[in-house]
Amino acid sequence: MTSEQPIIQLSNANIYQGNALVLSDVNISINKGEFVYLIGKTGSGKSSLLKTLYGDLPLKEGSGEVVGFDLKKVDWKKVPYLRRNLGVVFQDFQLLTDRTVHDNLEFVLKATGWKDRKDIEDKINDVLEKVGLRTKGFKMPYELSGGEQQRVDIARALLNAPKLILADEPTGNLDPETSDGIMQLLFRICREDGTAILMATHDYIVLQKFPSRVIRTENGQVADNAAINFA
Ligand SMILES: Nc1ncnc2c1ncn2[C@@H]1O[C@H](COP(=O)(O)OP(=O)(O)OP(=O)(O)O)[C@@H](O)[C@H]1O
Numbered sequence: 001m002t003s004e005q006p007i008i009q010l011s012n013a014n015i016y017q018g019n020a021l022v023l024s025d026v027n028i029s030i031n032k033g034e035f036v037y038l039i040g041k042t043g044s045g046k047s048s049l050l051k052t053l054y055g056d057l058p059l060k061e062g063s064g065e066v067v068g069f070d071l072k073k074v075d076w077k078k079v080p081y082l083r084r085n086l087g088v089v090f091q092d093f094q095l096l097t098d099r100t101v102h103d104n105l106e107f108v109l110k111a112t113g114w115k116d117r118k119d120i121e122d123k124i125n126d127v128l129e130k131v132g133l134r135t136k137g138f139k140m141p142y143e144l145s146g147g148e149q150q151r152v153d154i155a156r157a158l159l160n161a162p163k164l165i166l167a168d169e170p171t172g173n174l175d176p177e178t179s180d181g182i183m184q185l186l187f188r189i190c191r192e193d194g195t196a197i198l199m200a201t202h203d204y205i206v207l208q209k210f211p212s213r214v215i216r217t218e219n220g221q222v223a224d225n226a227a228i229n230f231a
Pocket residue numbers: 017018022040041042043044045046047048049217
């Protein structure tokens with residue numbers, strides 16, 4: 001993949017949930033290192049769009065590429081290349097509740113092919129440092145605040161140094177002050193590591209405080225560079 005190629009490219013894509021057409025004729029292009037918001041009312045298709053991009057929903061019609069991978073390819077979801085190049089962050093964290101922060105991270109590294117003990121430990125320390133949780137590796141998820149759990153979720157997404165992070169309402173369960181900390185972290189990752197981030201959100205306060213390009217899902221379509229009405 002050359003640097004000129006977008007990190008996400010959808011052309012004339014139709015996004016389905018089962019047989020229901022959720023979004024039609026989607027055309028999006030997002031470049032390396034961009035931070036882009038995905039906004040839209042509840043049920044307008046934000047999650048469906050993200051799921052298509054991370055392989056949870058098949059792309060049946062139109063064409064698409066994510067981190068250099070063709071979304072129309074059969075079984076693309078199972079390809080380790082994609083898992084190593086794409087991080088996903090969820091609203092509800094989705095940590096494994098029966099093991100420590102360290103072991104949550106180790107689990108993902110082993111699942112993505114890491115073998116060397118020292119490399120694994122170095123990487124875990126590295127991502128925990130990055131999200132400001134260097135000393136919290138021994139904690140169980142339930143011993144952490146919501147903001148800390150979201151930081152672990154982000155640390156997990158960073159493990160394989162992805163070129164792209166897809167975040168589905170990452171501040172949805174957090175109070176405004178904690179949200180600000182998470183947004184600062186995401187923008188820092190974008191700026192310092194050149195990681196592109198596509199983030200679905202309902203939170204207009206976040207958009208005002210941390211302005212960036214906006215894509216909107218509305219009436220079964222996607223509008224790029226959507227004007228935001230803060231009224
Ligand atoms: N698993 C599913 N099976 C069938 N239909 C679904 C499924 N998930 C979502 N839908 C439908 O697809 C449409 C888009 O939902 P989606 O979750 O993508 O919207 P959203 O914009 O992310 O909403 P929210 O902001 O509430 O998360 C809705 O009509 C929803 O009911």
